[in-house]
Amino acid sequence: MNAHISIAPIAEAQSGPAAYRLLIDGKWVDSMSGRTIDRVSPAHGVVVSTYQCGDRADALAAAAAARKAFDKGPWPKMTGAARAKLLLDVAAKIEMRLEEFARLDAIEAGKPIAQVRGEIAGAVDIWRFAASLARTLHGQSFSTIGEGKLGIVVRDPIGVVSIITPWNFPFLILSQKLPFALAAGCTTVVKPSEMTSASALLLGEILIEAGLPAGVVNIVTGEGSAVGAPTVESADVDMVSFTGSTKVGKSLMAVAAQTLKKVSMELGGKNAQIVFPDADLDAATDAIVFGAFFNAGECCNAGSRLIVHASIADELVERVRARTGRVRVGDPMDEATIVGALISDDHAGKIGGFLESAKRAGASFAVGGEAMQADSGRFIAPTIVTGVTPDMAVAREEIFGPVLSVLTFNTAEEAIAIANGTDYGLSAGVWSRDFDTCHMVARAMRAGTVWINTFMDGASELPFGGFKQSGLGRELGIHAVEDYTEEKTLHLHSGGRPKPWVVDAI
Numbered sequence: 020m021n022a023h024i025s026i027a028p029i030a031e032a033q034s035g036p037a038a039y040r041l042l043i044d045g046k047w048v049d050s051m052s053g054r055t056i057d058r059v060s061p062a063h064g065v066v067v068s069t070y071q072c073g074d075r076a077d078a079l080a081a082a083a084a085a086r087k088a089f090d091k092g093p094w095p096k097m098t099g100a101a102r103a104k105l106l107l108d109v110a111a112k113i114e115m116r117l118e119e120f121a122r123l124d125a126i127e128a129g130k131p132i133a134q135v136r137g138e139i140a141g142a143v144d145i146w147r148f149a150a151s152l153a154r155t156l157h158g159q160s161f162s163t164i165g166e167g168k169l170g171i172v173v174r175d176p177i178g179v180v181s182i183i184t185p186w187n188f189p190f191l192i193l194s195q196k197l198p199f200a201l202a203a204g205c206t207t208v209v210k211p212s213e214m215t216s217a218s219a220l221l222l223g224e225i226l227i228e229a230g231l232p233a234g235v236v237n238i239v240t241g242e243g244s245a246v247g248a249p250t251v252e253s254a255d256v257d258m259v260s261f262t263g264s265t266k267v268g269k270s271l272m273a274v275a276a277q278t279l280k281k282v283s284m285e286l287g288g289k290n291a292q293i294v295f296p297d298a299d300l301d302a303a304t305d306a307i308v309f310g311a312f313f314n315a316g317e318c319c320n321a322g323s324r325l326i327v328h329a330s331i332a333d334e335l336v337e338r339v340r341a342r343t344g345r346v347r348v349g350d351p352m353d354e355a356t357i358v359g360a361l362i363s364d365d366h367a368g369k370i371g372g373f374l375e376s377a378k379r380a381g382a383s384f385a386v387g388g389e390a391m392q393a394d395s396g397r398f399i400a401p402t403i404v405t406g407v408t409p410d411m412a413v414a415r416e417e418i419f420g421p422v423l424s425v426l427t428f429n430t431a432e433e434a435i436a437i438a439n440g441t442d443y444g445l446s447a448g449v450w451s452r453d454f455d456t457c458h459m460v461a462r463a464m465r466a467g468t469v470w471i472n473t474f475m476d477g478a479s480e481l482p483f484g485g486f487k488q489s490g491l492g493r494e495l496g497i498h499a500v501e502d503y504t505e506e507k508t509l510h511l512h513s514g515g516r517p518k519p520w521v522v523d524a525i
Contacts, residue, residue, distance in 0.1 A: 024393035026350045029063050029126060036066045039216065041073055041240060042223040044084035045233025051076045056213055056240065061129035062351050062360035064395035068127060068217050073241035078208065078249040081237035085179040085206040086255040088234030095176050095204040103153040105229055106198055110146035112225045113139065123217040124189050125351045129360030129396065130314065132352050141477075142194035145495070148479035149198035152500040156203065169511040174504040176204035177281060178257030181250035183243070183271075184219070185263045186212035186362055187317045187419075192285075193219055195483070195494045196260045197236070203503035208256065209238045210247045214362060216240045243267065251275050258283070258503065262319075265417075265442075265488045283492035283502060285484055287417040288445030291324040291438040292474060293460060295431075296331050298450035299472070304338040306474040310448065311423035312346055312401045313475065315358050317366075319489075320446050320468075320475055323418060326434050329427040336405060336425055340385045343401050348391060358421060360396040367397045370420035374402065377413045377424075382406045387421070415441050431456065435463045444486030448474045467493070 031037075036057065040047040054072035059065065071077075089095055094102070113120065121135040130138075161170035180200045184193045189211060200207055211219040223238045239246050251259050251274045258281040261271055265286040275282050292310060294303050310322025327335050351359035361367045367390070374388055387402030401421040407414050413424045428434040438447055446468040449460045461469040467485040470476060477483065482496030492502060 022392075024349050024391055024396075024398055026063055026394040026396060027352060029060070029065070029067070029352065031060070031067045031126070032063070032065045036069045037217065038069045039071065039220045039240070041071045041077060041081075042220070042227075042236070042238040043077070043081045044087075044237065045227065050074065050241070051080075058127055058214060058216075060126045060396075061362055062396035063126065070213065070216050070220075070240040072245075073239040074245040075249045077239050077241070078210070078246045079253060079255075081208045081239045082179065082181070082250050082253040082255040084234040084237050085208050088232060089176075089179055089206040092206070092232050092234060094201075094206060094232050094235045097204070099154045099156060099202075102202055102204065103150040105231060106146055106150035106153060106202060108229045109198075109225055110143050110150065112229060113146065113222070114143045116221070116225070117143075120190055120218050120221060123221060124215065125359075127215045127217055128186055128189060129351050129362060131356045131359045133354055134314070134357070138188060138191040142191050145194045145479050146198045149202045149500065152199070152497070153202035156500050156504070158506075167513045167517070171509040171511065173507050173509060174203075174501065175507050177503050177505050178205060179255055180205045180207045180258045180260055180503060181210070181247070181253075181256045182207055183210045183247045183250075183259070183261045183263065184212060186215040187314060187319075189215035190218040190222070192262050193222070196262075199494075199499040200260070200503045201235070202500045205258075205503050206235045207237065208250050209236060210243070210250065211238070211240060213240060213242050247271070248274060251280070252277070254278055256280065261285075268490070283494070284490045285319065285494060286445075286488060286490040287443055288319045288321070288485065288489050289324060289415065289417050289441045289443045290320060290322050290446045290448075290466070291326050292322045292448035292450065293428075293434045293438060294325065294327045294331070294335060295449075295451040295453070295456055296328045297452045299452065300331070300335060300338060302472065303450045304335065304342050306448065306450075307339050307423070308342045308346065308401075310474045312343070312358055312421045315361055315399075316421040317362060317419050319417075321419075322448060322474055323423060324414060324438070325423055325425045326437050327425065327427055328434075329429050332425070332427045336385055336403065339423070340403055343386050343403060346401050348398055348400065358401065360398055361420065364397060366419070367399060370399055370418055370422065373413055373416070373418045373420070373422065374404075377404050377407070377411060380411045380413075382411065382413065382424075385425075409437050409440055417443065431460060435460060439463075439465045442488040445489035446470070446475075446485075
């Protein structure tokens with residue numbers, strides 16, 4: 020790893036930040052308050068974006084525009100084929116501007132540029148997959164419910180959806196929600212993170228260019244309490260789709276309960292990789308390092324716990340330590356960088372607090388454990404914490420940083436108990452050459468995704484979401500569009516009443 024990180028200047032240091040506006044009812048507008056937010060690149064230390072600082076009034080105006088577009092506009096009434104055509108056009112336009120999207124997310128989130136290119140390419144695939152579902156969304160019919168009767172179950176778009184997204188995968192996570200809501204015929208209010216809003220606003224330009232009707236997608240930037248919460252409260256909004264921390268998710272659920280909105284939430288994770296003695300240790304080692312330190316650990320799916328059989332613990336930890344030493348931490352705009360900067364000073368301080376707590380609890384660091392020196396920005400060395408017990412905070416709480424906690428086990432039952440012994444249940448990994456072991460452990464894991472002899476793979480066709488306090492509902496997968504619909508039963512009868520309820524007097 021780099022002893023000192025050199026950060027090359029970016030164009031914004033000379034040209035100044037890009038300025039953005041809100042998208043409400045098909046028009047680019049300033050916030051009603053006139054206030055703005057400056058986003059400083061977490062790696063480069065210069066202001067790269069200036070957003071409108073939306074507040075309650077802007078959020079409610081956006082919700083009203085989405086309500087009008089749903090109740091009176093053409094989008095919910097269009098054919099699935101027509102909606103699919105527009106989504107495919109949007110996907111093509113995103114692909115054409117892939118480098119622009121990647122650069123925005125890299126400089127605003129501190130993410131390695133090579134990594135973000137892959138995220139944008141993945142998002143393009145999701146938009147195309149959602150387009151296919153727009154054409155295949157269907158209901159059911161029942162002709163066996165009685166003579167002269169026919170039952171038809173149709174799926175109507177649920178209505179207006181509030182989409183609230185985080186800073187760690189700005190465009191990818193938005194793309195796990197928005198195209199499916201649009202495929203179903205819904206209208207939306209999008210609230211991106213106030214730290215990484217640029218790619219969402221660039222998408223707004225593309226949606227207008229593609230001919231999306233006014234009001235179908237509204238994008239309001241600002242802080243969560245000022246913009247996100249009012250949309251969750253609003254009677255104009257029918258559903259909330261949120262990705263973020265479990266703490267915030269709980270508070271939004273409480274607000275949504277006041278109007279009984281449908282909620283879909285992808286929240287935190289404390290994900291384990293369980294490694295048995297017969298595993299392919301070369302493959303497991305690489306996957307462990309990738310799972311723990313990808314995106315600087317700022318990932319709900321991060322493999323932040325290594326649960327390894329005691330008989331191979333020393334060997335595997337040494338392999339992981341050696342491979343971690345080859346992880347290149349550095350300037351996000353450097354093509355060779357695979358771990359970039361942390362999102363903010365506050366977040367870096369939180370991670371540091373967990374590391375101090377681990378030391379006080381008796382754990383030690385096989386590697387890392389400290390901030391890295393750089394020309395600018397915030398970087399923490401990828402860290403392996405050993406001597407961890409299941410009761411420690413580093414083994415139970417989501418750190419959201421480049422920190423891997425190592426625990427040991429002697430039996431499969433013990434490994435399962437450790438892995439399931441947190442409030443979270445988002446994902447997990449199992450490593451063994453024995454099919455029976457993999458199958459038994461995977462079935463016993465209380466997690467929405469269990470990877471077997473791999474980690475953090477994915478596909479648009481596979482549903483994603485968590486058990487327990489990792490969330491509610493699923494994103495992606497062949498049923499993703501259905502999540503944005505309501506089922507309606509049409510019960511038809513032909514002919515007269517077969518048996519009158521009120522009998523005429525004789």
